[in-house]
Amino acid sequence: MSPAAVKMESQRKEYGRALVELGSKNRNIVVLDADLSVSTRTVEFGKAYPERFFNCGVSEANMITTAAGLAMAGKLVFASSFAVFLTGLTYNQIRQSIAYPKTNVKIVASHAGLSVGPDGATHQMLEDVGLMRGLPNMTVVVPADARETYQATHALASFNGPAYMRFGRADVPPISDEGSDFAIGRASMLREGADVTLIGCGQLVQACLAAAKQLETEGISASVVNMSTIKPLDNGMVDRCARDTGAIVTVEEHNIINGLGDAVCSAVAAHYPVPVTKIGTMDTFGESGEAGELLAKYGLSAEKIAMAAARTVDTKKRMR
Amino acid sequence: MFATNQVWNSLFEPLPRNRTYEELERIAREVRKDIIRVTNAAGSGHPGGSLSSADILTALYFRLLKHDPQNPKWDGRDIFILSKGHAAPGYYSVLAEAGYFSKEELMTLRKMGSRIQGHAHTDVPGVEVSTGSLGQGLSIANGFALSYRLDGRSQRIVALLSDGENDEGQTWEAAMFAAFRKLDNITIYVDRNGIQNDGFTKDILDTSPLEEKWRAFGWNVVVIDGHSMKQIVEAYETSLKVKGKPTAIIANTVKGKGVSFMENNVAFHGKAPNKEETVKALAELEAGSGS
Structure with missing residues (x-):
């Protein structure tokens, strides 16, 4: 695919736009940030509704717990920062004051994953999905592109309960022109195949689509699923993919431990065991570099996905 | 809507709020007896x-x-908000x-089910609010205070x-935030009893000079x-009149x-009284000798 032909879009920008829209419709919405509002784009809400925007400074623990207090008092709260700070500095606060009492706070992180780029490993959060999906009562959403980020923001506003959403810093291509409408807990089948299913989340859904095209030239027919909710997982879709294709590859911009891959493996093992190959970062930290370079270096590319898919199809055949 | 709230509040006072200090002291003695009974029944907990x-x-x-x-x-x-959730x-x-x-249900403290x-x-x-992990209560208070101010609600x-809770960094994040946002609808008590889990606060992590810090x-x-009781009540009533600042009542x-x-006694921070200690404690509280 020629990069020049693809229109790149910002997930952060669409998050900010959705917040402003929601703010005009619902006076009960408040937004919090921890001194990164220009980067997370909550600054847009702050400009539109300054009285309902609270920049808490560099104090994530206080921010997330203040968000809990606002929600307990009846507000619909969105709290944002970078994924590494928003989940890593506040795990106990989220556990104690949001997940346990089922507080209606939407924790929305930007700058997740390797594609943060030059800031390096300290800022490249690859363990957040694991931290959040391990919490009882927590919903975890990873939208694939700008359009889905916009839709997911609206969906979270209508959903009552704790939720975590993460997306990256880098602009990403749209996964399709039309696409299906986002719903919490519902995966979407983007392409139907017979030999293997590529289940991706976040911006790597695009890489799954590219890998499927490549596999086609090799005579392998691949399904592609956008698993934009990691928890609750769409078990029905996983089951269907296991039965219909008998081989699965999971793809995520996250550690292979505790992320989408592990969620899918648990579902597959329990309901319809088939070979699964997990693609993600291999239990390692990242490093500085440009987003595209890093994704390629750490094996999060269409080429690597296609190779893993071919291997997984071979495994399936050997098992028969 | 806000005016209606105010009128409603003034019309409806569910509990008598004119109790004398002597009555409050009598009730506190009953509460202390229950603290002894319930921690003894549970076999664990934080009586101190x-x-x-x-x-x-x-x-x-x-x-x-x-x-x-x-x-x-x-x-x-x-x-x-009981920020010191272990109390x-x-x-x-x-x-x-x-x-x-x-009181029957109270006695099921810490029992399964x-x-x-x-x-x-x-x-x-x-x-x-569910609490137990120290340092979060004041941030929760900040959230309520912001929300109530946005909605023009006058509730406090x-x-x-706790004393040891001043060790937590989040307490100070929250303190800075509340003052910066001028959350004068917040009153906190700091129960400065001088002891934390592992020993005297002056030996574990000295928080003094606490009032200067706040x-x-x-x-x-x-x-x-x-x-x-007089000082607890008067300090609270005075805090209601303070404008532009939250109030911290440091209670020795x-x-x-x-x-x-x-x-x-450090030992009774997180240890329940046994049967013998319970009998003795209740007798003391009954006689009023310990207060």
Whole structure:
């Protein structure tokens, strides 16, 4: 695919736009940030509704717990920062004051994953999905592109309960022109195949689509699923993919431990065991570099996905 | 809508709020007896910090806070947050005494299947916020205070912090935020009983000079004797008139207050009295000799 032909879009920008829209419709919405509002784009809400925007400074623990207090008092709260700070500095606060009492706070992180780029490993959060999906009562959403980020923001506003959403810093291509409408807990089948299913989340859904095209030239027919909710997982879709294709590859911009891959493996093992190959970062930290370079270096590319898919199809055949 | 709220509040006062200091002291003695009984029955829990805060909790629930045990979610209620969630035996004893639930249920503290969880939990009628991990209560208070100010609601937001809780960085993040945002609808008590889990605070991590710290963070600070009903009440009533600043009432207290062998005894921070100790403690409290 020629990069020049693809229109790149910002997930952060669409998050900010959705917040402003929601703010005009619902006076009960408040937004919090921890001194990164220009980067997370909550600054847009702050400009539109300054009285309902609270920049808490560099104090994530206080921010997330203040968000809990606002929600307990009846507000619909969105709290944002970078994924590494928003989940890593506040795990106990989220556990104690949001997940346990089922507080209606939407924790929305930007700058997740390797594609943060030059800031390096300290800022490249690859363990957040694991931290959040391990919490009882927590919903975890990873939208694939700008359009889905916009839709997911609206969906979270209508959903009552704790939720975590993460997306990256880098602009990403749209996964399709039309696409299906986002719903919490519902995966979407983007392409139907017979030999293997590529289940991706976040911006790597695009890489799954590219890998499927490549596999086609090799005579392998691949399904592609956008698993934009990691928890609750769409078990029905996983089951269907296991039965219909008998081989699965999971793809995520996250550690292979505790992320989408592990969620899918648990579902597959329990309901319809088939070979699964997990693609993600291999239990390692990242490093500085440009987003595209890093994704390629750490094996999060269409080429690597296609190779893993071919291997997984071979495994399936050997098992028969 | 806001005007209606105000009128409603003034028309409807669910509890008598004119109790004398002597009446409050009598109730606090009953609360202390329940703290002894309930921790003994549970076989574990935190009696020391419950006894040190018993007078503050009693004054709040029997004179200062607007609340309704018959209607725990009454919209006009003040918001109380037990930031020191381990003082749950004291908190639950006060709530049971106020009529939120029965004394029989109180005695199921820490038992499997009971709503009366080991640390403060919202399943218990009257408990506003689940707590137990120190340092979070003041941030929750900030959230309530911001929300109530946005909506023009006049209810008070009150939190009770422990002495050792001043070790937590989040307490100071929250303190800085509350002062910066001029959250003058917040009053906190700091139960300065001088003891934390592992020993005396002056030996583990000295928080002094505590009042200067809170003052430097922009708070209105009052230091009181946390066992004087008069001082507990007057400090609160004064805090309601302070504009532009939240108020921290630093209450000097005695850990284990009211039971001679538990007073200033580190061992009873997180250990329940045994049968023999319970009999002795109840006799002391009955005689009023320990207070």
